[in-house]
Amino acid sequence: NPLDDPAADPFAVARDAAARIAELTGVERHDLALTLGSGWGAAAELIGETTHTIPAHEVPGFSKPALEGHVGTLRSVALPNGRRALVIGARTHYYEGHGVRRVVHSVRTAAAAGATTMILTNGAGGIRETWSAGTPVLISDHINLTSDSPLEGATFIDLTDLYSARLRALAHEVDPTLDEGVYVQFRGPHYETPAEVRMAKAIGGDIVGMSTALEAIAARQAGMEVLGMSLITNLAAGIQTTPLSHDEVIEAGRAAESRISDLLAKIVAA
Numbered sequence: 001n002p003l004d005d006p007a008a009d010p011f012a013v014a015r016d017a018a019a020r021i022a023e024l025t026g027v028e029r030h031d032l033a034l035t036l037g038s039g040w041g042a043a044a045e046l047i048g049e050t051t052h053t054i055p056a057h058e059v060p061g062f063s064k065p066a067l068e069g070h071v072g073t074l075r076s077v078a079l080p081n082g083r084r085a086l087v088i089g090a091r092t093h094y095y096e097g098h099g100v101r102r103v104v105h106s107v108r109t110a111a112a113a114g115a116t117t118m119i120l121t122n123g124a125g126g127i128r129e130t131w132s133a134g135t136p137v138l139i140s141d142h143i144n145l146t147s148d149s150p151l152e153g154a155t156f157i158d159l160t161d162l163y164s165a166r167l168r169a170l171a172h173e174v175d176p177t178l179d180e181g182v183y184v185q186f187r188g189p190h191y192e193t194p195a196e197v198r199m200a201k202a203i204g205g206d207i208v209g210m211s212t213a214l215e216a217i218a219a220r221q222a223g224m225e226v227l228g229m230s231l232i233t234n235l236a237a238g239i240q241t242t243p244l245s246h247d248e249v250i251e252a253g254r255a256a257e258s259r260i261s262d263l264l265a266k267i268v269a270a
């Protein structure tokens with residue numbers, strides 16, 4: 001992977017990736033991009049017509065996903081309002097240990113492809129007891145506990161309003177019942193201990209996950225407007241008093257799929 005060379009310019013690799021996507025799809029410019037996290041996969045079909053599906057490893061800087069048989073894809077989707085969306089189904093997680101450049105490459109590629117809006121979705125643990133499994137939550141801000149950053153050198157980027165108040169207001173118009181919360185990115189891949197969940201709560205967190213914060217910072221560096229949404233698939237460790245069954249989590253995610261996909265389709269069409 002070209003990004004594994006420390007001397008590589010990550011922005012040049014992103015430009016190469018965007019050029020390859022344009023070549024493979026015949027679409028010169030994608031207006032917005034979505035990264036679909038666990039539970040959000042069905043949304044791509046609902047937001048518009050997928051005209052091209054590219055195996056991600058055919059695009060510079062993307063790699064074969066860690067999970068065998070789980071081919072990461074990039075999709076070009078024609079939206080009803082005439083705009084084009086790039087749907088990224090090939091997220092690299094920080095815990096894979098390939099470095100932060102690989103984690104944020106998809107965002108930089110989307111920006112190089114012309115996208116001015118970045119929608120980041122994920123599956124996450126909830127700290128608020130009122131959020132049952134399957135609840136979608138808007139991300140209002142984040143706490144980055146990775147001790148890392150996609151920014152290199154003296155690039156001081158303002159992160160005020162990183163999770164666009166305008167896009168959150170638009171999401172609220174679509175679904176006024178949506179809650180908001182502060183997302184805490186842990187390095188993972190282990191889940192938090194109950195003590196770490198209590199710490200996350202004490203420092204102002206509402207959601208715990210292993211993605212999104214680093215991608216959002218890179219999106220802001222690229223000048224994109226960001227909307228982040230978490231699907232609460234489980235209550236974080238120690239919050240749920242009864243043992244959580246994996247089947248319940250899967251079932252909750254599936255039950256929520258149509259609601260969150262419909263929500264995303266309406267937000268994208270707005």
Ligand SMILES: Nc1nc2[nH]c(I)nc2c(=O)[nH]1
Nearest residue numbers: 123124125208209210233236
């Ligand atoms: N850190 C963290 N990440 C998650 N992803 C999912 I799905 N659930 C969790 C969780 O409880 N904690």
